[in-house]
Amino acid sequence: MSVRQHKYYIPFGLFGIGLLLVLLLPNRSSAQSSQKQARPRIVVTADPELDDNNSLIRFLLYSSDLNIEGLIYASSQFHWKGDGKGTKWFVQGREYSRFGLDLCPCESWRWAKDERFIHNAVDAYAKVYPNLKVHNPAYPAPDVLRSKIKYGNIEFDGDYSKDTPGSDLIKSLMLDDKPGPLFLTAWGGHSTIARALKSIQEQYEYTTQWEVVKNKISRKVVLLPSGDQDDTYANYIKPNWPDIEYRQFRGGPNYGYGAQLRATPENAVYLTSSWMKENVSDRGPLGTIYRVWGDGKQMVKGDKLDYFGLSGYTNDQLKQMGYAVWMPVQEKGSWLGEGDNHTFMNMLSNGLRAYEASSYGGWGGRQVPEQETPNIFSQPADTSAQAMVAALSSNPVNKKANEPAYPNFFPAAQQDFAARMKWSVTPTYANANHEPIVQVEGPLSFMAAAGDKVRLHGAVSDPDGDQVSLRWWQFQTGSYPGKVVITNPDSKQTEVQIPSDAVAGQTIHLVLEGTDHGTPALTRYQRVIVTVRNK
Numbered sequence: 001m002s003v004r005q006h007k008y009y010i011p012f013g014l015f016g017i018g019l020l021l022v023l024l025l026p027n028r029s030s031a032q033s034s035q036k037q038a039r040p041r042i043v044v045t046a047d048p049e050l051d052d053n054n055s056l057i058r059f060l061l062y063s064s065d066l067n068i069e070g071l072i073y074a075s076s077q078f079h080w081k082g083d084g085k086g087t088k089w090f091v092q093g094r095e096y097s098r099f100g101l102d103l104c105p106c107e108s109w110r111w112a113k114d115e116r117f118i119h120n121a122v123d124a125y126a127k128v129y130p131n132l133k134v135h136n137p138a139y140p141a142p143d144v145l146r147s148k149i150k151y152g153n154i155e156f157d158g159d160y161s162k163d164t165p166g167s168d169l170i171k172s173l174m175l176d177d178k179p180g181p182l183f184l185t186a187w188g189g190h191s192t193i194a195r196a197l198k199s200i201q202e203q204y205e206y207t208t209q210w211e212v213v214k215n216k217i218s219r220k221v222v223l224l225p226s227g228d229q230d231d232t233y234a235n236y237i238k239p240n241w242p243d244i245e246y247r248q249f250r251g252g253p254n255y256g257y258g259a260q261l262r263a264t265p266e267n268a269v270y271l272t273s274s275w276m277k278e279n280v281s282d283r284g285p286l287g288t289i290y291r292v293w294g295d296g297k298q299m300v301k302g303d304k305l306d307y308f309g310l311s312g313y314t315n316d317q318l319k320q321m322g323y324a325v326w327m328p329v330q331e332k333g334s335w336l337g338e339g340d341n342h343t344f345m346n347m348l349s350n351g352l353r354a355y356e357a358s359s360y361g362g363w364g365g366r367q368v369p370e371q372e373t374p375n376i377f378s379q380p381a382d383t384s385a386q387a388m389v390a391a392l393s394s395n396p397v398n399k400k401a402n403e404p405a406y407p408n409f410f411p412a413a414q415q416d417f418a419a420r421m422k423w424s425v426t427p428t429y430a431n432a433n434h435e436p437i438v439q440v441e442g443p444l445s446f447m448a449a450a451g452d453k454v455r456l457h458g459a460v461s462d463p464d465g466d467q468v469s470l471r472w473w474q475f476q477t478g479s480y481p482g483k484v485v486i487t488n489p490d491s492k493q494t495e496v497q498i499p500s501d502a503v504a505g506q507t508i509h510l511v512l513e514g515t516d517h518g519t520p521a522l523t524r525y526q527r528v529i530v531t532v533r534n535k
Contacts, residue, residue, distance in 0.1 A: 040183055040347045040355050043070035043170060045152060047079040047188030047229075048110075048117050048299055050291045050308060051257060051337035055187065056118065057286050058338060060125045060145070061420040064138040065349045068148055069173050069182070071118050072166035075154045076188035076229040081115070082108035083155045091157055095305065099324035103304075109157070112300045118149055124285040128424035135423040135432060152192030158230035160195035167195035174200065174217050181222045183347065183355075187340040189230025193223070194237055201240065218243035224343035247358040249342045252365025253410035256339035258327055270414040273333030279418035279520075281333065284425040294332030308336055345413065351438055351525035352475075352511070360509070360527070361406070361477045363413045404476040415520035433518035436462040438470075440512055440526045447533040450502040454530060458492040458512045466516040472496075475527065478507035486510070502532040 044059060046052040056071075075081065077094045088105035090096075096104040125132075126142035133139050152166025153159060160167075170193060173182055184193055200217065204210045222245045228234055237244065254262070260271040269275060273292070281287045281295070291297060294311030307313075307323040311332045315325050330336075345364030346354035354362025419433050426432045441457040448454050460468045472489045480502050487495040496510060508530045515523040 038180065039065060039067040039349075041067045041069050041173070041178065041180060042183040042185065042224075042344065042347060043072065043173065044068070044185050044344075045070075045072045045074040045166070045170075045188060045190075045192050046118065046185075046340070047074050047076040048112065048115050049076075049078060049188070049339075050299060050306065051339040052187045053117050053121070053289070053299070054291055054336065054338040055255075055340040055344075056121045057124075057290050058341060058417055059344055060121060061132075061286070061417070061424070062344070062348055063125075063140055063145070064132075064136045066344070066347060068140065068145060070166070070169050071122070071145065071149045072152045072169065072192055073115070073118060073150070073154050074152045074166070074186070074188040074192045075111075075157055075159070077157045077231075078229065079110045079188065080108065080157045081111040081154045082106075087156075089156050094157065095324075099305075099326060101304070101324055110300050110303055110305070111154070117299070119146075120289055121286075122146055122149065124289050127285040131425060131427050132420075132423055134427060134429050135434060153195050158189060158191055158232050158235075160191040160198055160232055160236065163195060163199055164192065166192045167199060170196035171199050174221060175213070182220050183222045183224055183344075185340070185343040186223065186225040186229070186233075187343065188226075190223075190225065190228065190232040190237060191230050194232040197237060197241055214241075215243075217241070221245070222247060226340045226343060245358070247367050249346065249358075249365035250368045251406040252342055252345070252361070252363065253408075253413055255337070255341040255345075257337035259337065260330060260335055261328075264408075266408065267410045270411060271335035273331050276335060277333055280421055283421040286424050287421060291336050292332075293330045293334050293336055350416075350435075350523075351527065353444070353527045359477055361475065363409045365406070366477055407475065412515075412523040416522055418520045419522055430464075433466070433516070433520060433522055434463045435522040435524050436460060436466070436468045436514045436516045438468075438512055438514040438524045438526045440528055444527065445529045445531070447531045448498050449533050449535040450498050450504075451500050451535070452498045454496045454498065456494050456496065456510065456512070456528060458494075458526070460492065460514045462516050462518075464516070464518055466518045468514045468516045470512065470514050473511050473513065475509040475511050478509040478529070480506040480508045480532065484508060484510075496530075498530065498532060504532050504534045506532045508532070 044056070046056060077091065080089070082089070086107060088107055090105035096106070096109060122142060122145045125145065129139060129142050150166040150169050152164050170184065174196060186193060200213065204213045218241060224247055225233065260268060263271055276292055280290055281292050291308065293308055295309050297309040298306050300306065304322055305324050305326065307318050307325065310318065313329065315329055318325050318329070342364040346362040348363065350363065352360070352362040354360045354364065358367035360366065422432050437460065439459045441459065458470060460470060462468050470490060470492060472486050472494045474484055474486065482499055482501065484496050484499060498508070510528045510530065512526045513523060515521050
C-alpha cells in the first residue's frame with residue numbers, strides 16, 4: 001500500500017458515517033465483507049512430511065482468505081519417490097546417513113506408494129465444505145481446489161532436470177499478467193519451483209524478450225520457504241534469479257516439531273492432548289486426518305524415522321525397535337507439529353497487513369535482516385538427535401541488544417484455528433463464534449511530522465453480538481527504534497504524539513486490537529503505518 005500525504009488529525013467526517021452505516025447493518029454477509037483485504041495469490045508445494053499434512057489442514061481452513069493457485073506435491077531431502085526404474089540415489093549428509101543409519105543409495109526415500117496426502121486433505125475439506133460456507137461464503141468449492149492439485153518434481157531429492165505438471169503450472173502462473181505478487185511456498189524442497197524458473201530461462205534466455213521476462217518474474221515472485229530442503233535454492237535459484245524476494249520468517253510463534261519442549265506456560269496449554277482433542281483431533285473429517293502423538297498412524301509403512309504414531313514406548317524402547325529417535329516421546333494425543341505454518345500465516349486477512357512487506361510481521365513472524373540466511377536443514381556439525389531437536393524446535397530471531405520482544409501471537413492463532421475447526425462441524429451460524437470486525441477510520445498509511453499529535457478513531461463490531469475488548473499498541477517493526485506514548489490505549493479513540501527525535505522517512509506501526517468475549521475468544525487487528533515527514 002502506498003504512503004499518502006495526510007494531515008496529522010484524522011477526522012471522522014463522511015467516511016466515518018459511511019463506515020458506521022456498514023457496521024450497523026444487520027446482514028451477516030455485509031459484516032464479513034467489510035473485513036476483506038486483497039486475497040494473495042499463493043501456491044503450496046509440499047512433501048509428505050507429518051507436519052506438512054497438518055499445516056495443509058490449517059491452510060485449507062484459511063482458504064477463504066487466499067487465492068489458492070496450486071497445491072503441488074514436491075520432493076525434499078526427507079522425501080522422494082524415485083523413478084520406478086530401479087535408479088538408486090544418494091546425497092552426502094542426508095538423514096539416511098545420520099543417527100547411525102546407513103540406508104542409501106536407495107530407489108526411494110520415505111515416499112508411500114500412491115501418495116495422496118494432498119488429495120486426502122482436499123477430500124476431507126469437501127466433506128465439511130457445506131458447513132464452512134455457512135460461516136464464511138468466501139470458501140472455494142472443493143472442485144476448484146482439486147483442479148489445483150499437481151505432481152511436481154518428486155522423483156529425486158533436488159532434481160529439476162525435467163518439466164512436470166507441477167512445474168508447468170508454476171511456470172504459467174509466473175508468466176501470466178494477473179496483478180499483484182505470486183507467493184510460492186516451499187514446504188519441502190524448491191526443485192519444482194527451480195524447474196519452472198529453469199524452463200523459463202531455457203525458453204527466453206537467448207531471445208530479445210529475456211530481460212523483460214526476467215525482470216517481470218523477479219518483481220512478481222515471492223518465495224516463502226521452510227528452509228532450503230534440497231539445496232536447489234542455493235545452487236540454482238539464488239545464483240540465477242538473485243532479485244526474487246526470499247522471505248524467511250523468524251521470531252514468530254513456534255509451530256514446529258517439539259514446540260512443547262520450549263513453550264511458555266501461556267502457550268503450553270494449546271499443545272496439550274486435552275486441548276488438541278477438544279479443539280482439533282476430534283473435530284470431524286479434518287480432525288481425523290490431523291496427526292498427533294500416539295495416534296496409531298504411519299505415513300510410510302516401516303519408516304524408521306516415523307515413530308510418532310506409536311504409544312506406550314519409551315525413547316530407549318523405540319531405539320531398540322530400530323527407530324531413529326530424533327524427537328523425545330511426548331504425551332499421547334498432544335501436539336505433533338505444523339512446521340510450515342510460518343510460510344502462510346502472514347498472508348491472512350486478520351488486519352495486521354503482514355503480507356504487504358516481509359518486515360511488517362504477523363502470525364508467521366517477520367523477516368529479520370541477516371548477512372546470510374542460515375539453512376536449518378543443512379547437515380549440522382553435531383548429527384545427534386539432540387542437535388536436530390534443538391534446530392527444529394527453536395525459532396531464532398537473531399535478536400540484537402535492546403531489540404523489542406516480538407508479540408506472542410500463538411494463543412490468538414491457536415484459538416482462531418480452533419474456531420475454524422469448529423466451523424467445519426457446525427452447520428448453524430449461531431452455534432459457533434466468529435471474529436470481530438476491527439477498523440480504523442481514514443487512511444491506514446499516512447504521514448506526520450515529528451512533534452505532531454495524531455488522533456486515531458477506531459470502530460468495532462461483532463457478528464455474534466459479543467462484547468469486544470480493545471487496545472492500541474505499538475508494533476515495533478517500524479524503522480523508528482523508540483517507543484511512542486499512546487493515550488487511552490483501551491478506548492476506541494486515541495492520541496499519539498510523534499516523538500521529537502523521529503527522523504523523516506522513519507515509520508511507526510500502530511495497531512488497534514480487538515478480542516471478542518466468545519468461545520473461543522477471537523482476535524482481529526488493524527495496523528496503521530505513520531511515515532515521518534519533514535516539518
